[in-house]
Structure formats: C-alpha cells, structure tokens
Amino acid sequence: MLAPTFLVVMAFVVFPVIWNLWLSLKPVSLGDLRGTSLFEFNFSSVNFQKVFGDPDFVPVLLTTLVYTIGGSLLSIVLGLTAALLVHGEFPGRGLVRGLFISPYVAPVVAVTFTWSFILDPQLGVLNWLAVNTGLLTQPIPFLSQRWVELDIINIRVRLPLALSSVILFEGWRYFPFAFLFILARLQSIPDELYRAASVDGASPFQRFYNITLPQLATVLSTLFLFRFIWTINKFDDIFLLTRGHAGTKVMTLKVYDYAFGEFNIGAGSAVAMVLFFILLLFLLIYFRWIVRET
Amino acid sequence: MSREHLETNIIRILRVLGIIFFVVIVAFPFYWMIVSSFRSLEEILMQPANLWLDITKINFRAYDEVLFQHGFVRHISNSTYVSIITVVLSVTLATLGGYAVTRLHFRGQAFMSYSILVIYMFPAIVLVIPLYVVFSHMGLRDSIHVLILVYLAQTLPVALYMLHSYFQNLPVEIEYAGLIDGCSRLGVIWRIIIPLSAPALASVALYTFMIAWNEFLFAFMFLDTPEKFTLSRGVVQLAGSVHLSKQLVMAASVLVTVPILFLFLFFERHLVQGLTSGAMKG
Numbered sequence: 213m214l215a216p217t218f219l220v221v222m223a224f225v226v227f228p229v230i231w232n233l234w235l236s237l238k239p240v241s242l243g244d245l246r247g248t249s250l251f252e253f254n255f256s257s258v259n260f261q262k263v264f265g266d267p268d269f270v271p272v273l274l275t276t277l278v279y280t281i282g283g284s285l286l287s288i289v290l291g292l293t294a295a296l297l298v299h300g301e302f303p304g305r306g307l308v309r310g311l312f313i314s315p316y317v318a319p320v321v322a323v324t325f326t327w328s329f330i331l332d333p334q335l336g337v338l339n340w341l342a343v344n345t346g347l348l349t350q351p352i353p354f355l356s357q358r359w360v361e362l363d364i365i366n367i368r369v370r371l372p373l374a375l376s377s378v379i380l381f382e383g384w385r386y387f388p389f390a391f392l393f394i395l396a397r398l399q400s401i402p403d404e405l406y407r408a409a410s411v412d413g414a415s416p417f418q419r420f421y422n423i424t425l426p427q428l429a430t431v432l433s434t435l436f437l438f439r440f441i442w443t444i445n446k447f448d449d450i451f452l453l454t455r456g457h458a459g460t461k462v463m464t465l466k467v468y469d470y471a472f473g474e475f476n477i478g479a480g481s482a483v484a485m486v487l488f489f490i491l492l493l494f495l496l497i498y499f500r501w502i503v504r505e506t
Numbered sequence: 507m508s509r510e511h512l513e514t515n516i517i518r519i520l521r522v523l524g525i526i527f528f529v530v531i532v533a534f535p536f537y538w539m540i541v542s543s544f545r546s547l548e549e550i551l552m553q554p555a556n557l558w559l560d561i562t563k564i565n566f567r568a569y570d571e572v573l574f575q576h577g578f579v580r581h582i583s584n585s586t587y588v589s590i591i592t593v594v595l596s597v598t599l600a601t602l603g604g605y606a607v608t609r610l611h612f613r614g615q616a617f618m619s620y621s622i623l624v625i626y627m628f629p630a631i632v633l634v635i636p637l638y639v640v641f642s643h644m645g646l647r648d649s650i651h652v653l654i655l656v657y658l659a660q661t662l663p664v665a666l667y668m669l670h671s672y673f674q675n676l677p678v679e680i681e682y683a684g685l686i687d688g689c690s691r692l693g694v695i696w697r698i699i700i701p702l703s704a705p706a707l708a709s710v711a712l713y714t715f716m717i718a719w720n721e722f723l724f725a726f727m728f729l730d731t732p733e734k735f736t737l738s739r740g741v742v743q744l745a746g747s748v749h750l751s752k753q754l755v756m757a758a759s760v761l762v763t764v765p766i767l768f769l770f771l772f773f774e775r776h777l778v779q780g781l782t783s784g785a786m787k788g
Contacts, residue, residue, distance in 0.1 A: 445629030
C-alpha cells in the first residue's frame with residue numbers, strides 16, 4: 213500500500229540527490245547528455261575546482277546568506293506584527309485573515325510580474341507617484357540597480373538596492389506563513405496569564421514582553437528554521453524578479469547559470485552540493501544551539 | 507490618565523494603523539494587477555500613475571488577446587488537467603500510504619515518518635538537474651505526464667504527513683468494528699476512514715492543487731512545446747515576448763491567480779487548518 217508512494221519519492225527525490233553527487237564529481241557538459249560518458253567512472257574534482265575558483269563564489273555566498281537571513285527574519289517580524297494586530301475580536305476579522313494569506317497562496321509568476329511592473333522605473337506606479345508628489349527627483353530602478361546612495365543624518369550610506377528589494381519581496385510573500393502559525397499559537401495562550409499580570413499591575417507592553425514573547429519562543433525559532441531552509445533553497449522568486457542581476461545572484465541561480473547558461477552540468481551540480489552542505493552546517497549549528505537552550 | 511490607560515489607547519490607534527498598513531500592502535498588488543488588465547496599452551504608457559479604474563473605459567481587449575492570440579485557453583486546460591490529476595493521485599496514494607504508516611506495523615515505520623520530511627530540505631534545483639538529465643536521455647522531457655509525476659513527488663510527502671497525523675487521531679475501535687463485521691482493509695479505508703477524514707482530505711486536496719497549479723521551476727525546465735505549457739510557463743513566455751504591453755502580462759497573471767485565490771477563499775477554513783497542522787512545503 214505504501215509501495216507506490218515510496219517508489220515515486222525514491223525515484224524523484226532520493227535518487228536525484230545521489231545522482232547530483234555523482235554528476236558533481238565528473239566533468240559533464242550538456243552535450244554529454246545523450247552519450248554514454250554519463251555512466252563512466254571518470255571522477256575528478258574539476259567541477260569543484262571551477263566553483264571554488266570562480267571569483268564570483270564568495271560574493272554569491274555572501275549574497276545568499278544576507279538574502280536568506282534577511283528574508284527569513286523579515287517575514288517572521290511581519291508575520292508576528294500581523295498576528296498581534298489580528299489577534300482578538302473585531303469586525304471583519306475573518307476577511308482580513310483571509311486577505312492576509314493571499315501573497316503566499318497566489319502563483320509566484322503572477323506576484324513577481326506584478327511587483328516588477330509596480331516597481332518599474334519607466335512604467336511603474338510607485339516611481340511615478342513618488343516623482344509626482346516630489347518624494348523623489350527621479351525614478352529608482354528598484355530591481356535593476358545594484359547600489360543606492362543615501363544621506364542619513366549627513367552620513368553617506370551605500371545600500372544594496374536590488375538585494376534589498378528582493379528581500380522586501382521575500383518578506384511580503386512569506387509573512388502569511390509566519391502569521392498563521394504565530395496566530396494559532398497566540399490563540400492558545402491562556403487568558404489567565406494576562407489577567408494575573410494585569411492584576412499585578414503590568415502594562416500592555418510589559419505583558420507582551422514578559423508573557424507573549426516567551427510563549428512564542430518555540431514557534432518563532434521553529435519558523436526561523438523552516439524559513440531559513442526554504443529561503444536558502446529558493447530559486448523562482450529571484451529568477452523571476454531579476455534573473456540574478458544587479459547583485460542578487462544567490463547560489464541557486466549560480467546553479468542555473470552553470471548548468472543551463474554555460475551548459476556545464478557538472479559545475480551546476482557541484483554548486484548544488486556546496487549549497488546542501490552549507491545547509492547541513494546550519495542545521496548542525498541550529499540544533500546544537502537549541503539543545504544548549506533547553 | 508494612568509499609564510495603563512495611555513498605553514491602551516496608543517495601542518488601539520497603532521492597531522488600526524497597523525491593520526490598514528497591512529491591508530494596503532497585501533491588497534494593492536492584486537488590485538493593480540486587476541486594474542491594469544482592464545486598461546489599454548495607451549493608458550499603461552500615458553497614465554502610469556492613475557490609481558483609479560474608470561468604469562466606462564474598461565476593456566477586455568487584453569483578455570481577448572491573451573486567450574485567443576497567445577494560446578492561453580490551451581494553457582488553462584493544461585494547468586487544469588495537470589493539477590486535477592495530481593490531486594486525485596496524491597490524495598489516493600497518500601490515503602493508502604498514510605493508512606499504512608499509521609496502522610500497519612512494519613519494520614522501519616518510525617524511520618519512514620521522519621525521513622519523509624527530510625526530503626523537503628533539498629533545493630528544487632538539486633532535483634532539477636539530475637531529473638533533467640535522465641529525462642533528456644530518455645527523450646521524455648517535454649511531457650505533461652512526466653511533469654505530473656514530478657509534482658507527485660513534491661506533494662506526496664506533505665500529503666502523507668498531513669494524513670498520517672490525522673489518521674493517528676482516529677479511534678482504532680471504529681476500524682476494528684469494521685474489520686470484525688467482515689470488511690477488508692481496503693473496505694475499512696473506503697467506508698470508515700475516508701468519510702471520517704473528509705476535512706483532512708479536503709485540506710490535502712486543496713494544498714496539493716495549490717502546489718501543482720502554482721508551480722514554475724519544473725514547468726519552465728521541462729516543457730518545450732508551447733502547446734504543452736501550463737499557465738505559469740505561459741505567463742513567463744508572454745512576459746518575455748511583450749515588453750511594453752504590461753496589460754497583457756497582467757491579464758495573464760489574473761487568469762492564473764483567480765482560480766487558486768477563489769478556491770482558497772471558498773475553502774479558507776480547511777486550508778488554514780491544513781497549513782497549520784503540519785504543512786511542510788515552503
């Protein structure tokens with residue numbers, strides 16, 4: 213009864229992972245696909261040499277980490293805020309809750325093209341409104357410019373513009389996930405805790421800090437775990453928004469570039485393996501930290 | 507005013523502002539998508555900052571062009587076909603598999619339940635390359651049915667996990683009653699488990715449909731002939747070929763978004779329950 217499921221998952225998930233390892237250890241190009249050299253044991257480390265030797269490697273790695281941590285944190289902060297806002301009774305609550313989940317449920321192609329359009333420097337509503345109302349002197353290419361210089365209290369600051377835009381998008385798209393889980397947890401915190409604190413004279417902010425946050429600790433850290441894993445593996449969003457240009461190239465896009473841009477399947481598989489090991493490293497650190505906390 | 511009073515009122519104001527903020531940032535992109543799809547190319551180019559929709563100037567030309575000149579009728583039927591088949595197969599296999607994992611005792615049972623979720627740690631891109639290689643080698647790449655198989659592999663672990671959790675909470679006595687009365691295992695599943703699990707099955711069906719309908723990467727990598735494109739693939743193709751005619755891309759986006767949003771809003775309760783009771787696909 214379990215056999216078909218088992219087979220499908222084995223064939224389409226477990227097997228490809230092993231095959232990926234295999235491919236990363238041999239020089240394979242797109243042209244080799246039809247031949248039989250795929251099955252030869254001509255192992256070499258040429259793919260990994262290429263990957264680590266690429267001057268792009270460290271910047272891409274850094275970009276990946278910034279994107280992953282920034283996107284995960286932002287989606288959780290937004291989700292927490294939204295959950296706190298919606299918690300409790302008020303008219304239209306069901307509707308608001310339903311609305312808030314839309315960014316997560318809608319198809320990725322639709323939301324990425326819509327946001328690209330909104331942020332477009334020539335045709336996008338955001339830039340036009342900002343320029344019309346005098347907020348900006350000229351349109352900002354949010355998704356195609358690498359850096360933006362800002363004057364904050366007379367200090368020149370250089371922000372990664374496209375990367376920030378992509379991180380903001382990530383927060384927008386995935387906050388509903390955090391929102392749902394946090395809201396569910398919030399609704400199971402017993403009221404007595406809050407009432408007891410009120411009686412003792414605690415203000416609303418004190419109640420939040422001393423009761424709500426500790427109760428949410430587990431949910432929040434679990435959310436961070438999952439969002440980290442899924443964000444580091446994300447490809448669709450960045451690919452559709454920027455194709456990886458303007459400083460938004462993360463490792464998953466590098467895999468694509470090698471495999472289908474340079475037709476070097478071996479190098480693509482090698483990057484994928486590096487990504488996987490980074491993830492394992494994170495998990496190791498995460499679980500060790502969790503064990504230490506408990 | 508006491509500190510408590512002051513803070514409570516500040517919170518009340520912040521709360522209203524906060525909700526308005528979230529409603530605007532969530533709703534505006536969808537609003538813009540719909541409004542833009544009813545505009546003409548001239549309006550897109552000449553009045554990019556016009557926030558309001560002029561009811562008298564609504565035109566369906568974008569939809570007309572997208573559906574009949576860019577082949578989106580075909581894309582809609584492809585997506586529908588792929589999604590429904592994926593849902594039917596997923597629910598069936600996950601029900602059988604979930605039941606097996608829950609009730610039938612076999613060696614490595616615990617291992618299987620946990621390893622199911624480890625599968626989601628792998629980036630899709632890690633899976634794409636080897637699968638791309640294998641299917642190219644076999645000449646099977648440009649096929650909707652292979653795509654269905656790939657989607658099954660992505661949805662089955664979640665579906666299994668969700669149903670397994672739910673089945674665990676069903677009282678065993680009911681099944682024993684059925685077995686004593688002469689039902690086979692399959693009979694028990696059909697007559698007892700399935701009716702009792704209707705909400706969980708609905709959640710799984712909905713969630714699976716969402717994954718299959720929205721999927722982009724594998725559709726992008728595997729499908730070559732435009733007639734076989736799913737909606738996601740079609741939208742990307744369209745966007746790449748028209749650069750200024752944003753109203754067409756927006757119309758196409760509306761076409762791919764409306765069905766899933768509608769289904770979701772209609773079954774909101776079930777989906778939320780499904781997502782929070784153990785959904786694992788990010």
